[in-house]
Amino acid sequence: MPTFQPKEYLRPSTAEEVTMVLTSREGAVIIGGGTEVYELAERGLLSETTALVDLTGLQLDGIERKGPALEAGASVRLSELEDHDAVKHPSMGAVLDSLRSIHPVQVKNLATIGGAVCSSISFFDLPVGLAALDATVQVFGVGANQRKPRLADFMVDFLTPDLKPGEFVTGVTVEPDAYTTSAFTKFCLTGNDWAMVNCGCSLKVEGGAIASAKVVLGGISSGLVTAHETADGLRGLAAEPGSQFDEPAERLDGELRDVVSDYRASAGYRKKLAKVLLRQALNRALTRERG
Amino acid sequence: MMIKMRVNGKSHELDIQPGESLNLILREHLGLTGTKKGCDSGGCGACTVILNGRAVYSCMTYGPKADGGDLLTIEGLSKDGELDTIQRSFAELYAFQCGFCTPGFIMATKALLDSNPQPSDAEIREALVGNLCRCTGYTKIMEAVRGVSKKGG
Numbered sequence: 517m518p519t520f521q522p523k524e525y526l527r528p529s530t531a532e533e534v535t536m537v538l539t540s541r542e543g544a545v546i547i548g549g550g551t552e553v554y555e556l557a558e559r560g561l562l563s564e565t566t567a568l569v570d571l572t573g574l575q576l577d578g579i580e581r582k583g584p585a586l587e588a589g590a591s592v593r594l595s596e597l598e599d600h601d602a603v604k605h606p607s608m609g610a611v612l613d614s615l616r617s618i619h620p621v622q623v624k625n626l627a628t629i630g631g632a633v634c635s636s637i638s639f640f641d642l643p644v645g646l647a648a649l650d651a652t653v654q655v656f657g658v659g660a661n662q663r664k665p666r667l668a669d670f671m672v673d674f675l676t677p678d679l680k681p682g683e684f685v686t687g688v689t690v691e692p693d694a695y696t697t698s699a700f701t702k703f704c705l706t707g708n709d710w711a712m713v714n715c716g717c718s719l720k721v722e723g724g725a726i727a728s729a730k731v732v733l734g735g736i737s738s739g740l741v742t743a744h745e746t747a748d749g750l751r752g753l754a755a756e757p758g759s760q761f762d763e764p765a766e767r768l769d770g771e772l773r774d775v776v777s778d779y780r781a782s783a784g785y786r787k788k789l790a791k792v793l794l795r796q797a798l799n800r801a802l803t804r805e806r807g
Numbered sequence: 808m809m810i811k812m813r814v815n816g817k818s819h820e821l822d823i824q825p826g827e828s829l830n831l832i833l834r835e836h837l838g839l840t841g842t843k844k845g846c847d848s849g850g851c852g853a854c855t856v857i858l859n860g861r862a863v864y865s866c867m868t869y870g871p872k873a874d875g876g877d878l879l880t881i882e883g884l885s886k887d888g889e890l891d892t893i894q895r896s897f898a899e900l901y902a903f904q905c906g907f908c909t910p911g912f913i914m915a916t917k918a919l920l921d922s923n924p925q926p927s928d929a930e931i932r933e934a935l936v937g938n939l940c941r942c943t944g945y946t947k948i949m950e951a952v953r954g955v956s957k958k959g960g
Protein backbone atom coordinates (compact mmCIF):
# COMPACT_ATOMS: atom_id res chain seq x y z
CA MET A 517 0.00 0.00 0.00
CA PRO A 518 1.63 3.27 -1.11
CA THR A 519 1.99 5.86 1.61
CA PHE A 520 0.35 9.25 1.38
CA GLN A 521 0.67 11.14 4.60
CA PRO A 522 0.90 14.88 4.03
CA LYS A 523 1.68 16.72 7.23
CA GLU A 524 0.35 20.10 6.21
CA TYR A 525 -2.41 21.77 4.26
CA LEU A 526 -1.39 25.30 3.37
CA ARG A 527 -3.54 28.19 2.17
CA PRO A 528 -1.28 31.06 1.05
CA SER A 529 -3.01 34.34 0.29
CA THR A 530 -0.61 35.78 -2.32
CA ALA A 531 1.12 34.45 -5.41
CA GLU A 532 4.51 35.34 -3.92
CA GLU A 533 3.73 33.20 -0.86
CA VAL A 534 2.90 30.27 -3.12
CA THR A 535 6.24 30.44 -4.93
CA MET A 536 8.03 30.77 -1.59
CA VAL A 537 6.30 27.66 -0.25
CA LEU A 538 7.02 25.69 -3.44
CA THR A 539 10.71 26.59 -3.40
CA SER A 540 11.34 26.33 0.33
CA ARG A 541 9.40 23.24 1.36
CA GLU A 542 10.45 19.96 -0.10
CA GLY A 543 7.47 17.87 -1.11
CA ALA A 544 4.98 20.76 -1.35
CA VAL A 545 2.49 20.23 -4.17
CA ILE A 546 -0.35 22.44 -5.47
CA ILE A 547 -3.85 21.00 -5.17
CA GLY A 548 -6.56 22.08 -7.63
CA GLY A 549 -10.01 20.53 -7.26
CA GLY A 550 -8.35 17.49 -5.74
CA THR A 551 -10.14 14.88 -7.83
CA GLU A 552 -6.93 13.09 -8.74
CA VAL A 553 -5.21 13.20 -5.36
CA TYR A 554 -6.29 9.80 -4.10
CA GLU A 555 -5.83 8.11 -7.47
CA LEU A 556 -2.28 9.44 -7.77
CA ALA A 557 -1.65 8.47 -4.13
CA GLU A 558 -2.91 4.95 -4.78
CA ARG A 559 -0.38 4.65 -7.61
CA GLY A 560 2.38 5.75 -5.28
CA LEU A 561 2.94 9.04 -7.08
CA LEU A 562 2.43 11.21 -3.99
CA SER A 563 4.53 9.25 -1.51
CA GLU A 564 7.00 12.13 -1.23
CA THR A 565 4.32 14.79 -0.81
CA THR A 566 4.62 16.49 2.57
CA ALA A 567 2.27 19.43 2.09
CA LEU A 568 -0.61 20.34 -0.19
CA VAL A 569 -0.96 23.96 -1.24
CA ASP A 570 -4.50 25.25 -1.76
CA LEU A 571 -4.83 28.29 -4.06
CA THR A 572 -8.31 29.26 -2.85
CA GLY A 573 -6.90 32.25 -0.93
CA LEU A 574 -5.64 33.80 -4.17
CA GLN A 575 -9.20 34.10 -5.48
CA LEU A 576 -8.35 32.77 -8.91
CA ASP A 577 -12.03 32.06 -9.50
CA GLY A 578 -13.01 34.74 -12.00
CA ILE A 579 -14.02 34.50 -15.66
CA GLU A 580 -13.74 37.82 -17.43
CA ARG A 581 -13.35 39.42 -20.81
CA LYS A 582 -10.33 41.72 -21.16
CA GLY A 583 -10.45 43.23 -24.65
CA PRO A 584 -10.07 40.38 -27.14
CA ALA A 585 -9.01 37.95 -24.40
CA LEU A 586 -11.17 35.77 -22.22
CA GLU A 587 -9.40 34.92 -18.98
CA ALA A 588 -10.44 32.19 -16.57
CA GLY A 589 -8.76 31.68 -13.20
CA ALA A 590 -7.08 28.42 -12.26
CA SER A 591 -9.57 27.77 -9.46
CA VAL A 592 -12.68 28.03 -11.67
CA ARG A 593 -14.52 24.73 -11.49
CA LEU A 594 -15.42 23.00 -14.74
CA SER A 595 -19.15 23.18 -13.98
CA GLU A 596 -18.85 26.94 -13.34
CA LEU A 597 -17.16 27.46 -16.70
CA GLU A 598 -19.79 25.31 -18.43
CA ASP A 599 -22.59 27.43 -16.91
CA HIS A 600 -20.95 30.76 -17.80
CA ASP A 601 -22.29 32.93 -20.65
CA ALA A 602 -18.73 33.41 -21.92
CA VAL A 603 -18.64 29.90 -23.40
CA LYS A 604 -22.00 30.17 -25.16
CA HIS A 605 -20.70 32.08 -28.21
CA PRO A 606 -20.21 29.89 -31.35
CA SER A 607 -16.49 30.61 -31.37
CA MET A 608 -16.23 29.03 -27.90
CA GLY A 609 -18.04 25.89 -29.05
CA ALA A 610 -14.96 23.68 -28.71
CA VAL A 611 -14.66 24.62 -25.04
CA LEU A 612 -18.39 24.20 -24.38
CA ASP A 613 -18.51 20.83 -26.19
CA SER A 614 -15.49 19.58 -24.27
CA LEU A 615 -17.05 20.57 -20.94
CA ARG A 616 -20.38 18.97 -21.84
CA SER A 617 -18.61 15.77 -22.80
CA ILE A 618 -16.98 15.40 -19.37
CA HIS A 619 -18.82 13.03 -17.05
CA PRO A 620 -19.92 12.65 -14.36
CA VAL A 621 -21.21 15.93 -12.98
CA GLN A 622 -19.84 14.94 -9.54
CA VAL A 623 -16.33 15.35 -10.96
CA LYS A 624 -17.08 18.54 -12.90
CA ASN A 625 -18.34 20.11 -9.68
CA LEU A 626 -14.91 19.62 -8.06
CA ALA A 627 -12.33 19.70 -10.85
CA THR A 628 -10.74 23.02 -11.78
CA ILE A 629 -9.32 24.54 -14.95
CA GLY A 630 -5.90 24.71 -13.33
CA GLY A 631 -6.00 21.04 -12.42
CA ALA A 632 -7.18 20.05 -15.90
CA VAL A 633 -4.24 21.74 -17.63
CA CYS A 634 -1.56 21.00 -15.01
CA SER A 635 -2.41 17.30 -15.05
CA SER A 636 -0.98 17.34 -18.56
CA ILE A 637 -2.95 14.33 -19.73
CA SER A 638 -3.55 14.56 -23.46
CA PHE A 639 -6.84 12.66 -23.49
CA PHE A 640 -8.46 15.01 -20.98
CA ASP A 641 -11.18 16.87 -22.85
CA LEU A 642 -10.96 20.47 -21.68
CA PRO A 643 -7.30 21.00 -22.69
CA VAL A 644 -8.09 19.90 -26.24
CA GLY A 645 -11.07 22.27 -26.41
CA LEU A 646 -8.98 25.14 -25.05
CA ALA A 647 -5.96 24.43 -27.26
CA ALA A 648 -8.22 24.51 -30.32
CA LEU A 649 -8.72 28.17 -29.43
CA ASP A 650 -4.97 28.83 -29.14
CA ALA A 651 -5.18 28.94 -25.34
CA THR A 652 -2.23 30.21 -23.36
CA VAL A 653 -1.45 29.36 -19.75
CA GLN A 654 -0.72 32.09 -17.20
CA VAL A 655 2.30 30.98 -15.19
CA PHE A 656 3.58 32.81 -12.11
CA GLY A 657 7.06 32.13 -10.80
CA VAL A 658 9.96 33.16 -8.64
CA GLY A 659 10.64 36.90 -8.53
CA ALA A 660 7.04 37.54 -9.63
CA ASN A 661 8.14 36.46 -13.09
CA GLN A 662 5.17 35.78 -15.36
CA ARG A 663 5.02 34.00 -18.69
CA LYS A 664 2.29 32.72 -21.00
CA PRO A 665 3.22 29.53 -22.86
CA ARG A 666 0.78 28.07 -25.35
CA LEU A 667 -1.23 25.29 -23.74
CA ALA A 668 -0.23 22.87 -26.51
CA ASP A 669 3.44 23.47 -25.62
CA PHE A 670 2.80 23.60 -21.87
CA MET A 671 1.57 19.98 -21.79
CA VAL A 672 4.98 18.49 -22.48
CA ASP A 673 4.35 14.87 -21.62
CA PHE A 674 2.07 12.61 -19.57
CA LEU A 675 1.73 14.19 -16.09
CA THR A 676 4.53 16.58 -17.05
CA PRO A 677 3.55 20.22 -17.47
CA ASP A 678 6.14 22.84 -18.36
CA LEU A 679 6.58 24.20 -14.84
CA LYS A 680 9.93 25.14 -13.34
CA PRO A 681 10.60 24.98 -9.59
CA GLY A 682 8.45 27.54 -7.81
CA GLU A 683 6.12 28.11 -10.75
CA PHE A 684 2.38 27.54 -10.72
CA VAL A 685 -0.60 28.23 -12.98
CA THR A 686 -2.91 31.17 -12.21
CA GLY A 687 -5.24 30.90 -15.18
CA VAL A 688 -5.89 30.26 -18.84
CA THR A 689 -6.49 32.76 -21.65
CA VAL A 690 -8.19 32.33 -25.02
CA GLU A 691 -8.97 34.84 -27.75
CA PRO A 692 -12.41 33.81 -29.01
CA ASP A 693 -12.62 36.48 -31.73
CA ALA A 694 -9.83 34.84 -33.75
CA TYR A 695 -12.41 32.33 -35.00
CA THR A 696 -16.10 32.45 -35.88
CA THR A 697 -16.94 28.94 -34.78
CA SER A 698 -15.43 25.88 -33.14
CA ALA A 699 -16.36 22.39 -31.97
CA PHE A 700 -15.05 19.35 -30.10
CA THR A 701 -15.75 15.64 -30.49
CA LYS A 702 -14.46 12.51 -28.80
CA PHE A 703 -14.76 8.75 -28.76
CA CYS A 704 -14.99 6.74 -25.57
CA LEU A 705 -16.42 3.37 -24.60
CA THR A 706 -18.84 4.34 -21.82
CA GLY A 707 -20.54 7.47 -20.52
CA ASN A 708 -17.86 7.91 -17.85
CA ASP A 709 -14.84 6.78 -19.82
CA TRP A 710 -11.78 8.80 -20.71
CA ALA A 711 -11.55 9.71 -24.38
CA MET A 712 -9.69 7.21 -26.54
CA VAL A 713 -9.14 10.05 -29.01
CA ASN A 714 -10.59 13.56 -28.94
CA CYS A 715 -10.50 16.40 -31.44
CA GLY A 716 -11.07 20.13 -31.30
CA CYS A 717 -11.25 22.44 -34.29
CA SER A 718 -11.73 26.17 -34.70
CA LEU A 719 -12.63 27.88 -37.94
CA LYS A 720 -12.77 31.42 -39.24
CA VAL A 721 -15.41 31.52 -41.93
CA GLU A 722 -15.46 34.44 -44.38
CA GLY A 723 -17.58 34.77 -47.51
CA GLY A 724 -18.79 31.18 -47.31
CA ALA A 725 -15.30 29.68 -47.15
CA ILE A 726 -12.87 28.63 -44.43
CA ALA A 727 -10.34 31.45 -44.09
CA SER A 728 -8.28 29.89 -41.30
CA ALA A 729 -8.42 26.84 -39.08
CA LYS A 730 -6.89 25.14 -36.06
CA VAL A 731 -7.04 21.41 -35.39
CA VAL A 732 -5.90 19.82 -32.11
CA LEU A 733 -6.08 16.17 -31.06
CA GLY A 734 -5.66 14.37 -27.77
CA GLY A 735 -5.10 10.68 -27.05
CA ILE A 736 -2.76 10.43 -30.04
CA SER A 737 0.53 10.84 -28.21
CA SER A 738 1.78 11.80 -24.75
CA GLY A 739 1.14 15.49 -25.45
CA LEU A 740 -1.42 17.41 -27.46
CA VAL A 741 -1.06 17.18 -31.25
CA THR A 742 -1.61 20.33 -33.31
CA ALA A 743 -2.33 19.32 -36.90
CA HIS A 744 -0.83 22.27 -38.79
CA GLU A 745 -0.82 20.68 -42.25
CA THR A 746 -4.44 19.61 -41.92
CA ALA A 747 -5.44 23.11 -40.80
CA ASP A 748 -3.58 24.64 -43.74
CA GLY A 749 -5.42 22.30 -46.10
CA LEU A 750 -8.78 23.50 -44.82
CA ARG A 751 -8.16 27.06 -45.97
CA GLY A 752 -10.30 27.99 -48.95
CA LEU A 753 -12.67 25.04 -48.67
CA ALA A 754 -16.41 25.77 -48.84
CA ALA A 755 -17.90 26.16 -45.38
CA GLU A 756 -20.71 23.72 -46.05
CA PRO A 757 -22.11 21.60 -43.22
CA GLY A 758 -22.49 17.98 -44.32
CA SER A 759 -19.25 17.93 -46.30
CA GLN A 760 -17.17 14.74 -46.27
CA PHE A 761 -13.83 16.54 -45.91
CA ASP A 762 -12.05 13.55 -47.46
CA GLU A 763 -8.94 15.47 -48.42
CA PRO A 764 -8.39 17.02 -44.94
CA ALA A 765 -9.01 13.61 -43.36
CA GLU A 766 -6.36 11.99 -45.57
CA ARG A 767 -3.99 14.86 -44.87
CA LEU A 768 -4.51 14.27 -41.15
CA ASP A 769 -3.78 10.57 -41.61
CA GLY A 770 -0.45 11.45 -43.18
CA GLU A 771 0.34 14.06 -40.57
CA LEU A 772 -0.16 11.83 -37.51
CA ARG A 773 3.14 10.16 -36.73
CA ASP A 774 4.34 8.24 -33.68
CA VAL A 775 0.77 7.47 -32.63
CA VAL A 776 0.53 5.70 -29.29
CA SER A 777 -0.55 2.05 -29.22
CA ASP A 778 -1.66 0.54 -25.92
CA TYR A 779 -4.17 -1.81 -24.32
CA ARG A 780 -7.04 0.52 -25.17
CA ALA A 781 -6.42 0.86 -28.91
CA SER A 782 -3.80 0.29 -31.56
CA ALA A 783 -2.12 3.18 -33.32
CA GLY A 784 -3.96 2.28 -36.51
CA TYR A 785 -7.33 2.34 -34.80
CA ARG A 786 -6.54 5.70 -33.23
CA LYS A 787 -5.63 7.16 -36.62
CA LYS A 788 -8.93 5.97 -38.08
CA LEU A 789 -10.78 7.45 -35.13
CA ALA A 790 -8.96 10.75 -35.59
CA LYS A 791 -10.21 11.04 -39.17
CA VAL A 792 -13.80 10.35 -38.16
CA LEU A 793 -13.63 12.79 -35.26
CA LEU A 794 -12.11 15.49 -37.48
CA ARG A 795 -15.01 15.18 -39.92
CA GLN A 796 -17.51 15.30 -37.06
CA ALA A 797 -15.86 18.30 -35.43
CA LEU A 798 -15.69 20.25 -38.69
CA ASN A 799 -19.35 19.62 -39.46
CA ARG A 800 -20.43 20.40 -35.94
CA ALA A 801 -18.51 23.70 -36.08
CA LEU A 802 -19.98 24.63 -39.47
CA THR A 803 -23.51 23.75 -38.36
CA ARG A 804 -23.00 25.88 -35.26
CA GLU A 805 -21.72 28.75 -37.41
CA ARG A 806 -24.98 28.74 -39.37
CA GLY A 807 -26.84 29.22 -36.07
CA MET B 808 -5.80 20.23 11.51
CA MET B 809 -9.13 21.78 12.44
CA ILE B 810 -11.93 22.25 9.91
CA LYS B 811 -15.48 23.54 10.21
CA MET B 812 -18.38 22.13 8.28
CA ARG B 813 -22.11 22.42 8.35
CA VAL B 814 -23.62 18.98 7.84
CA ASN B 815 -27.38 18.50 7.48
CA GLY B 816 -27.95 21.87 9.13
CA LYS B 817 -25.68 21.23 12.12
CA SER B 818 -22.27 22.90 12.59
CA HIS B 819 -19.24 20.75 13.35
CA GLU B 820 -15.65 21.53 14.25
CA LEU B 821 -13.46 18.55 13.48
CA ASP B 822 -9.83 17.62 14.06
CA ILE B 823 -8.76 15.70 10.93
CA GLN B 824 -5.56 14.47 9.34
CA PRO B 825 -4.57 16.48 6.22
CA GLY B 826 -4.84 13.42 3.95
CA GLU B 827 -8.36 12.34 4.89
CA SER B 828 -11.18 12.28 2.34
CA LEU B 829 -14.60 13.78 2.91
CA ASN B 830 -16.01 10.25 2.78
CA LEU B 831 -13.81 9.18 5.65
CA ILE B 832 -14.69 12.31 7.63
CA LEU B 833 -18.42 11.71 7.22
CA ARG B 834 -18.29 8.02 8.03
CA GLU B 835 -15.55 7.84 10.67
CA HIS B 836 -15.62 11.24 12.38
CA LEU B 837 -19.36 11.90 12.20
CA GLY B 838 -20.74 8.35 12.02
CA LEU B 839 -22.84 9.23 8.97
CA THR B 840 -22.55 5.82 7.32
CA GLY B 841 -25.51 6.34 4.99
CA THR B 842 -22.93 7.80 2.61
CA LYS B 843 -21.33 4.64 1.27
CA LYS B 844 -17.74 3.80 0.56
CA GLY B 845 -17.95 1.89 -2.71
CA CYS B 846 -15.15 1.92 -5.24
CA ASP B 847 -13.35 4.70 -3.31
CA SER B 848 -11.94 5.99 -6.58
CA GLY B 849 -14.64 8.14 -8.15
CA GLY B 850 -16.20 5.45 -10.27
CA CYS B 851 -19.44 4.22 -8.70
CA GLY B 852 -21.26 7.21 -7.19
CA ALA B 853 -22.34 5.43 -3.98
CA CYS B 854 -20.58 8.13 -1.95
CA THR B 855 -22.39 11.08 -3.58
CA VAL B 856 -23.24 13.98 -1.26
CA ILE B 857 -24.24 17.58 -1.91
CA LEU B 858 -21.53 20.13 -1.12
CA ASN B 859 -22.51 23.79 -1.35
CA GLY B 860 -25.51 22.88 -3.51
CA ARG B 861 -23.70 20.63 -5.97
CA ALA B 862 -23.37 16.85 -6.16
CA VAL B 863 -19.82 15.59 -5.52
CA TYR B 864 -18.13 12.27 -4.86
CA SER B 865 -17.17 12.36 -1.19
CA CYS B 866 -14.43 9.76 -1.82
CA MET B 867 -12.78 12.12 -4.30
CA THR B 868 -13.25 15.24 -2.22
CA TYR B 869 -10.06 16.04 -0.39
CA GLY B 870 -11.19 16.55 3.22
CA PRO B 871 -9.58 19.94 3.91
CA LYS B 872 -11.19 21.29 0.70
CA ALA B 873 -14.57 20.87 2.42
CA ASP B 874 -13.55 23.27 5.21
CA GLY B 875 -16.28 25.89 5.56
CA GLY B 876 -18.62 23.87 3.36
CA ASP B 877 -22.34 23.26 3.68
CA LEU B 878 -23.09 19.55 3.26
CA LEU B 879 -26.21 17.53 2.76
CA THR B 880 -26.05 13.77 3.15
CA ILE B 881 -28.73 11.08 2.87
CA GLU B 882 -29.34 11.38 6.62
CA GLY B 883 -30.40 15.00 6.13
CA LEU B 884 -33.31 14.30 3.80
CA SER B 885 -36.03 12.88 6.02
CA LYS B 886 -37.83 15.28 8.34
CA ASP B 887 -39.59 14.28 11.58
CA GLY B 888 -39.48 10.62 10.62
CA GLU B 889 -41.08 11.29 7.23
CA LEU B 890 -39.20 10.25 4.12
CA ASP B 891 -38.28 12.90 1.61
CA THR B 892 -40.28 12.79 -1.66
CA ILE B 893 -37.30 11.31 -3.53
CA GLN B 894 -36.78 8.58 -0.94
CA ARG B 895 -40.52 7.80 -1.02
CA SER B 896 -40.55 7.60 -4.80
CA PHE B 897 -37.60 5.17 -4.81
CA ALA B 898 -39.41 3.02 -2.21
CA GLU B 899 -42.85 3.12 -3.83
CA LEU B 900 -41.53 2.36 -7.31
CA TYR B 901 -39.12 -0.38 -6.18
CA ALA B 902 -36.06 1.49 -7.41
CA PHE B 903 -33.65 -0.51 -5.27
CA GLN B 904 -32.86 -4.06 -4.26
CA CYS B 905 -29.70 -4.38 -2.19
CA GLY B 906 -29.76 -0.63 -1.57
CA PHE B 907 -26.02 -0.04 -1.44
CA CYS B 908 -26.03 2.43 -4.32
CA THR B 909 -29.35 4.03 -3.32
CA PRO B 910 -28.07 6.89 -1.12
CA GLY B 911 -25.80 8.01 -3.94
CA PHE B 912 -28.58 7.85 -6.51
CA ILE B 913 -30.93 9.75 -4.23
CA MET B 914 -28.40 12.51 -3.52
CA ALA B 915 -27.54 12.85 -7.22
CA THR B 916 -31.28 13.06 -7.94
CA LYS B 917 -31.74 15.65 -5.20
CA ALA B 918 -29.01 17.86 -6.71
CA LEU B 919 -30.60 17.51 -10.15
CA LEU B 920 -34.16 18.32 -9.06
CA ASP B 921 -33.06 21.24 -6.89
CA SER B 922 -31.67 22.95 -9.98
CA ASN B 923 -34.02 21.48 -12.59
CA PRO B 924 -37.39 20.33 -11.16
CA GLN B 925 -38.72 19.03 -14.49
CA PRO B 926 -35.79 17.29 -16.18
CA SER B 927 -36.08 15.44 -19.46
CA ASP B 928 -35.05 11.77 -19.61
CA ALA B 929 -31.80 12.84 -21.24
CA GLU B 930 -31.13 15.26 -18.41
CA ILE B 931 -31.86 12.57 -15.81
CA ARG B 932 -29.44 10.19 -17.52
CA GLU B 933 -26.83 12.93 -17.72
CA ALA B 934 -27.15 13.64 -13.99
CA LEU B 935 -27.04 9.96 -13.01
CA VAL B 936 -24.36 8.72 -15.40
CA GLY B 937 -21.86 8.79 -12.55
CA ASN B 938 -23.88 6.39 -10.39
CA LEU B 939 -23.74 2.65 -10.91
CA CYS B 940 -26.32 0.06 -9.86
CA ARG B 941 -25.46 -3.62 -10.12
CA CYS B 942 -28.76 -5.28 -9.20
CA THR B 943 -31.90 -3.16 -9.67
CA GLY B 944 -31.16 -1.91 -13.16
CA TYR B 945 -31.79 1.59 -14.31
CA THR B 946 -35.36 1.36 -15.59
CA LYS B 947 -36.92 1.49 -12.12
CA ILE B 948 -34.54 4.22 -11.05
CA MET B 949 -35.54 6.35 -14.03
CA GLU B 950 -39.20 5.75 -13.17
CA ALA B 951 -38.59 6.84 -9.59
CA VAL B 952 -36.92 10.08 -10.64
CA ARG B 953 -39.66 10.79 -13.18
CA GLY B 954 -42.20 10.06 -10.44
CA VAL B 955 -40.77 12.79 -8.21
CA SER B 956 -40.48 15.39 -10.93
CA LYS B 957 -44.09 14.80 -12.02
CA LYS B 958 -45.25 15.42 -8.46
CA GLY B 959 -43.26 18.63 -8.34
CA GLY B 960 -40.51 17.31 -6.08
